[in-house]
Amino acid sequence: MTPARIGLTQAVAIAAATALVVLSFAALVLIDTTYDGRYQRSADRTPIVTVDHEIASFRFAHSFSAGPGRKFSVVYLDPLDRAAPPPPGLTQWPQPGTAVVSPSLADRVDEIGVVYGEVVGTVDTSGLVQPTEDLVYAVPAPAMFDGSNWEHAVGFGAANRVNMAGEIWIVEYAERVYYLVLFFLVAPAMALLATAAHLGDEERRRRHAILETLGARPGRLVRLEARRAALPLLTGVAVASGVLTAGSLVDLPLLGAGYWLRSEDFRAAAPALWSVVAGSIVAAICVVLVATRPARVRGARPRGREPRYPGWVAALAAVIVLLTGREAINRVGGSLDEAALWVFGGSMLSLILLPTVCGWLTRTSGALIGELGSRGGHPAMLVAGAQLRSAPRGSARLAAGCAMAVFLVSQIFAMLTLSYAENAVAESTAKPHDGSYVVIGVPRERSMQPALDQIVADLAENLHVVHVATRVREFPNSEIEFPATITGSVAMLEELGLSGLNEVPTEWPWDEVAGSGNPLVTSAGPPTIAVGDDLSSSQMVVIDPAGQLDRSQIQHVLNTVVRPGWSVSIPGDAWRAGALNAVHQSRWIVWFGVIGSSMLMAVVFLRTWQASSLAARRGAPLAAVSGRTGLTVRRAVMRGAVVAATVAVAGGLASYHLSWVVDAGGADGGPVRQTIAVLCLLATVAISGATAHEVYEGRRAVRSWRPGGERS
Amino acid sequence: MTQIETTPPSDTCSAAALSCRQVRYRAGRTTILDGVDLCVAGGRSAAIQGRSGSGKSTLLAVLMGLIRPTGGSVRVGETEMSTLSRSRRADLRGQHIGVVFQNAELLDELTAIENVMLPALLTHQEKAAARTRAHGLLDELEIPADRSTAVLSGGERQRVAMARALINGPGLVLADEPTGALDAELRETSADLLFSLPASTGCALLVVTHDPAVASRADERYVMDTGRLAPSTLDG
Ligand SMILES: Nc1ncnc2c1ncn2[C@@H]1O[C@H](COP(=O)(O)OP(=O)(O)OP(=O)(O)O)[C@@H](O)[C@H]1O
Ligand SMILES: [Mg+2]
Numbered sequence: 044m045t046p047a048r049i050g051l052t053q054a055v056a057i058a059a060a061t062a063l064v065v066l067s068f069a070a071l072v073l074i075d076t077t078y079d080g081r082y083q084r085s086a087d088r089t090p091i092v093t094v095d096h097e098i099a100s101f102r103f104a105h106s107f108s109a110g111p112g113r114k115f116s117v118v119y120l121d122p123l124d125r126a127a128p129p130p131p132g133l134t135q136w137p138q139p140g141t142a143v144v145s146p147s148l149a150d151r152v153d154e155i156g157v158v159y160g161e162v163v164g165t166v167d168t169s170g171l172v173q174p175t176e177d178l179v180y181a182v183p184a185p186a187m188f189d190g191s192n193w194e195h196a197v198g199f200g201a202a203n204r205v206n207m208a209g210e211i212w213i214v215e216y217a218e219r220v221y222y223l224v225l226f227f228l229v230a231p232a233m234a235l236l237a238t239a240a241h242l243g244d245e246e247r248r249r250r251h252a253i254l255e256t257l258g259a260r261p262g263r264l265v266r267l268e269a270r271r272a273a274l275p276l277l278t279g280v281a282v283a284s285g286v287l288t289a290g291s292l293v294d295l296p297l298l299g300a301g302y303w304l305r306s307e308d309f310r311a312a313a314p315a316l317w318s319v320v321a322g323s324i325v326a327a328i329c330v331v332l333v334a335t336r337p338a339r340v341r342g343a344r345p346r347g348r349e350p351r352y353p354g355w356v357a358a359l360a361a362v363i364v365l366l367t368g369r370e371a372i373n374r375v376g377g378s379l380d381e382a383a384l385w386v387f388g389g390s391m392l393s394l395i396l397l398p399t400v401c402g403w404l405t406r407t408s409g410a411l412i413g414e415l416g417s418r419g420g421h422p423a424m425l426v427a428g429a430q431l432r433s434a435p436r437g438s439a440r441l442a443a444g445c446a447m448a449v450f451l452v453s454q455i456f457a458m459l460t461l462s463y464a465e466n467a468v469a470e471s472t473a474k475p476h477d478g479s480y481v482v483i484g485v486p487r488e489r490s491m492q493p494a495l496d497q498i499v500a501d502l503a504e505n506l507h508v509v510h511v512a513t514r515v516r517e518f519p520n521s522e523i524e525f526p527a528t529i530t531g532s533v534a535m536l537e538e539l540g541l542s543g544l545n546e547v548p549t550e551w552p553w554d555e556v557a558g559s560g561n562p563l564v565t566s567a568g569p570p571t572i573a574v575g576d577d578l579s580s581s582q583m584v585v586i587d588p589a590g591q592l593d594r595s596q597i598q599h600v601l602n603t604v605v606r607p608g609w610s611v612s613i614p615g616d617a618w619r620a621g622a623l624n625a626v627h628q629s630r631w632i633v634w635f636g637v638i639g640s641s642m643l644m645a646v647v648f649l650r651t652w653q654a655s656s657l658a659a660r661r662g663a664p665l666a667a668v669s670g671r672t673g674l675t676v677r678r679a680v681m682r683g684a685v686v687a688a689t690v691a692v693a694g695g696l697a698s699y700h701l702s703w704v705v706d707a708g709g710a711d712g713g714p715v716r717q718t719i720a721v722l723c724l725l726a727t728v729a730i731s732g733a734t735a736h737e738v739y740e741g742r743r744a745v746r747s748w749r750p751g752g753e754r755s
Numbered sequence: 756m757t758q759i760e761t762t763p764p765s766d767t768c769s770a771a772a773l774s775c776r777q778v779r780y781r782a783g784r785t786t787i788l789d790g791v792d793l794c795v796a797g798g799r800s801a802a803i804q805g806r807s808g809s810g811k812s813t814l815l816a817v818l819m820g821l822i823r824p825t826g827g828s829v830r831v832g833e834t835e836m837s838t839l840s841r842s843r844r845a846d847l848r849g850q851h852i853g854v855v856f857q858n859a860e861l862l863d864e865l866t867a868i869e870n871v872m873l874p875a876l877l878t879h880q881e882k883a884a885a886r887t888r889a890h891g892l893l894d895e896l897e898i899p900a901d902r903s904t905a906v907l908s909g910g911e912r913q914r915v916a917m918a919r920a921l922i923n924g925p926g927l928v929l930a931d932e933p934t935g936a937l938d939a940e941l942r943e944t945s946a947d948l949l950f951s952l953p954a955s956t957g958c959a960l961l962v963v964t965h966d967p968a969v970a971s972r973a974d975e976r977y978v979m980d981t982g983r984l985a986p987s988t989l990d991g
Contacts, residue, residue: 050864253860256821257874257919258849260842 056239061279090196100127115177119607132170140184227639240334352402368700446694455636655737683734772959805979820844853920
C-alpha cells in the first residue's frame with residue numbers, strides 16, 4: 044500500500060462522507076419544513092366551511108374507500124357556482140357523474156369509474172400533500188335523493204389545517220423522525236467521516252514525526268492536514284450543495300421510501316438549510332482535525348497511542364443492556380413511548396460502550412492466545428496474541444464496526460417485527476369478514492327514510508339487511524352501557540337466528556357491530572332511521588350468507604340512490620388503516636436502516652482495509668526472515684477469528700435484549716433472533732474476506748520486503 | 756542562526772553551540788540517561804560511541820528537543836531548550852539544528868529534492884533559492900534530484916537525509932549513524948562532507964556512530980555506557 048494509494052482512497056472517502064454529513068444535517072432541517080409544507084398543502088385544499096348556504100360556492104363530503112393493502116380518500120364535490128375556483132390541482136370543476144384521481148390511482152380507474160363515475164383526468168401534484176397520495180375527487184351525478192351529509196363551503200384554504208383528505212400520515216410526529224435521522228443518518232455519517240479521516244493513520248503519524256523534527260510546529264501540522272483535507276471536504280460540500288440545489292428546483296424521489304421531497308419545502312427551508320450546511324461544514328472540519336491532530340510525543344520513538352479499554356466499562360455495558368432491557372419490558376404494558384425510550388436509551392448507551400467492550404474482548408483474548416503460544420512454542424499464536432494484546436485498536440475497531448452494524452440492523456428488524464405483527468393481527472381480523480358483511484353508516488335524519496327504503500329495495504335479493512342502533516345508557520352509579528337494537532323483517536331475523544332473542548350472541552358480526560358485552564334486543568319491521576339524543580351509532584348491516592359480497596357494487600347502489608353516497612365499511616377497516624400506517628412506518632424504518640447500515644458497512648470496509656494492510660506490512664519481516672509464509676496466513680486467520688468471536692459476543696448480546704422486548708410486546712421475537720444470528724454470520728463472512736485480503740497483502744508484502752528498515 | 760556561526764572555538768562551555776548539564780531521562784521506571792554532561796563549541800565536532808541500547812539515540816532526541824529531559828538543562832546557542840514549549844522547540848530545531856537519523860526517515864511521497872527542500876520551506880524561505888541550494892547539495896552527494904524517494908537505495912536515502920540536514924545552514928548538526936548504510940567509498944565522501952562542515956560553516960557537529968574510522972575524525976570523542984557519557988579513552 045503506497046502513501047499515494049492511501050491518500051487517494053482517503054480523499055474519495057472524505058469527500059463522500061462530507062457530502063453525507065451535510066445531507067444528513069440538512070435532513071434534520073427539512074423534517075420541519077416538510078411537515079409544515081404538508082400541513083400547508085393540506086390546509087390549502089381544506090374547504091372553508093360556512094353555515095350560510097346563500098354564500099356557499101360548493102358543497103362537499105368526504106369518505107374513505109379501503110381494501111386490502113390500500114386506502115384512499117374520496118372527496119365528493121358539488122359545485123354550486125361553476126365559476127368559483129376548483130380545488131388545488133384541478134383546472135376546472137369536473138362534470139357531474141365524473142371523477143378525477145391522483146396519479147397514484149391510475150391503475151384503478153376502472154374500479155373507481157364503476158363506483159364514483161367515469162374517471163376523466165388526474166389531479167395535478169400541486170394539489171396533493173404528497174405526489175404519491177391516493178385521492179379521488181368525485182362530482183356525483185344527480186341521484187334520487189339528495190343526502191344530508193353535504194357540508195357547504197365558500198372556497199378552499201381553511202386556515203385551521205384540518206387533515207381532511209386523510210392522507211396516510213406515514214410517520215405522524217416530526218419528533219420521531221428526528222430520532223430516525225439522528226440515529227440512522229447523522230451518527231453513521233459522522234462515523235464514516237471520522238473513519239475516512241483516520242485512514243492512513245500510520246503514514247500520517249510518521250509524516251508528523253519527521254516534519255516536527257525538521258522544525259514544523261504542531262500548529263503547522265494541523266494546518267497541513269487541514270490543507271490536505273480541504274479539497275475533499277469542499278468537493279463533498281459541493282456535491283451536497285448540488286443535491287440541495289437540485290431539490291429546490293425539482294421534486295426529488297426518495298428511492299425506496301415511496302416518498303417525494305417537494306421543491307417548495309426545500310425553498311421554504313432555504314435560510315435554515317444553508318445555515319445548517321455551514322454548521323455541518325464546521326462539524327466536518329472539526330471531525331477531520333480531531334482525527335488528524337498531531338500525536339503527543341511520548342519518548343524517543345513516536346508511536347500511536349493505544350486506548351486502554353478498561354474491563355469495568357465492558358462490565359458496565361453488560362449491566363446497562365440487562366437493566367434497560369428489563370426496564371423496557373416492565374413498561375411494555377404501560378405507555379409504549381416509555382418502553383421505547385428505555386429501549387432507545389439503552390441502545391444508545393450500548394452503542395457508545397460497544398467499542399470499549401470490543402477492545403476489552405480483543406485485548407483479553409490476545410493475551411490468552413499469546414500466553415498459549417508462548418507455553419506451546421507456537422510462533423504464529425505468539426505473534427498474533429502479542430499484536431492483539433499490545434495493539435488491539437485496529438481489530439477492536441473492526442469488531443466494533445461489525446457489531447454496530449449487527450446491532451442497528453437487528454434494531455430495524457425488531458421494529459419491523461412489531462409493526463408487521465400489528466398488521467397481521469389486523470388482516471386476520473378483517474379477512475374473515477371480507478365478503479361476509481359490510482356496514483353502512485346511516486344519517487340520523489327521518490327525512491332520509493325513503494332513501495333507506497330504496498337502498499334496501501335495490502340491494503340484491505339474497506342479501507340480508509338489518510339496522511343496528513346503539514344508544515347510551517347511564518346508570519346512577521355512573522356506569523355506562525350501550526344497548527343495541529337490531530331491526531329487520533321477521534323472516535330475516537329468523538334466518539339470522541335472532542328471533543326471540545334473550546341472550547347475547549357472541550358470534551360475529553354482532554359483537555363487532557354492537558360492541559361485545561352490550562345488551563341486544565331485536566325489533567321486527569323494516570330497517571328504520573334512528574334518531575334521538577342518546578343515539579350512539581346508527582348503522583345498516585348487509586350480510587351475504589354465501590360470503591360473496593362485492594363492496595364496490597354496494598357502494599355503487601348507494602351512490603345511485605343518494606347524492607353523495609353513504610359510505611361502506613367493515614369493522615376492522617380502521618384497524619387495518621392503522622396497520623397500513625405501521626407498514627408505511629416500517630418502510631421508512633427500513634429505508635433509514637438500509638442507508639444507516641450501508642454507511643456503517645462502509646466504515647467497516649474502510650477500517651478492515653486499513654487494519655489488514657497495516658497488519659500485513661507489520662508481519663512481513665518476520666515471515667520473510669523466517670521463510671515461513673504460512674506464518675502470515677495463520678496469524679491473519681487467528682486475528683480474524685478473534686474479531687469474529689468479538690462481534691458474535693458483543694453484537695449478539697447487545698442486540699439480544701431487543702428480542703426480549705419484542706417478545707414482551709406480544710410479537711414473535713424468533714425472527715429477531717434469527718436475524719441477529721444471520722447478521723453475525725454475515726459479519727463473519729465479511730471478516731473472513733478481510734482476513735483473505737490480509738493474507739493476500741501479507742504475501743505481497745513478504746515478497747517485496749527488503750531488509751534495511753521499515754518503509755511506508 | 757547567525758549568532759552561533761561566529762562563535763569561536765572555546766573550551767568554556769558557556770559559549771558553546773551545544774551544551775547540556777546533568778541531563779536525565781527516565782521512561783517509566785528505567786533510567787535511560789543518567790546525568791549527561793556534554794558541550795560542543797561552534798566549529799568543532801564530537802563523536803559518541805557506545806554499545807547498542809546505551810542511550811545514544813535518546814540523548815540525540817533530547818538534544819534536538821523532541822523529548823523533554825526529566826532533569827538537567829540543554830542549551831542550544833544562547834537558548835535554554837528544556838523549558839521551551841513544543842512549538843518553540845520546533846522553531847529552534849527548524850532554524851538552528853540539522854538532523855540526520857539512523858534510518859533516514861524520508862517522506863516517500865516526495866521526490867529527493869522535495870525532501871531536501873522541506874526544512875527551508877518550513878522556515879518560510881524563498882522557494883527558488885531553496886531549490887538551488889538543494890540541487891547543489893544533491894549534486895555534491897551524487898544523488899539524482901528528481902528520483903522518487905521510494906526507489907532510492909539505503910545509502911542514497913541516507914545521503915538525501917544528510918543534504919536535508921544541511922539545507923538551512925544550521926549552527927548545530929546532529930547525526931545518528933549517518934554512515935551506517937554506506938559502502939566504504941561513500942562512507943569516506945559522506946564523512947568528508949560532514950566533518951568539513953564545522954570548519955567551513957562554523958557549526959557544531961555531534962555524530963553518533965559505531966564506526967571507529969568515522970569517530971576518529973571528530974575533535975572530541977565520547978563513549979556512552981548505560982546512560983552515562985565519558986570521554987573516550989581510545990586514541991583515534
Ligand atoms: N520510550 C521508551 N520506553 C522504554 N524504554 C525505552 C524508550 N526509549 C528507549 N528505550 C530504551 O532505552 C535504551 C536506549 O535506547 P536508544 O535508542 O537510545 O539506544 P542506542 O544507544 O541508540 O542504541 P543503538 O546503537 O542500537 O541505536 C534502550 O534499551 C531502549 O530499549
Ligand atoms: Mg540508536
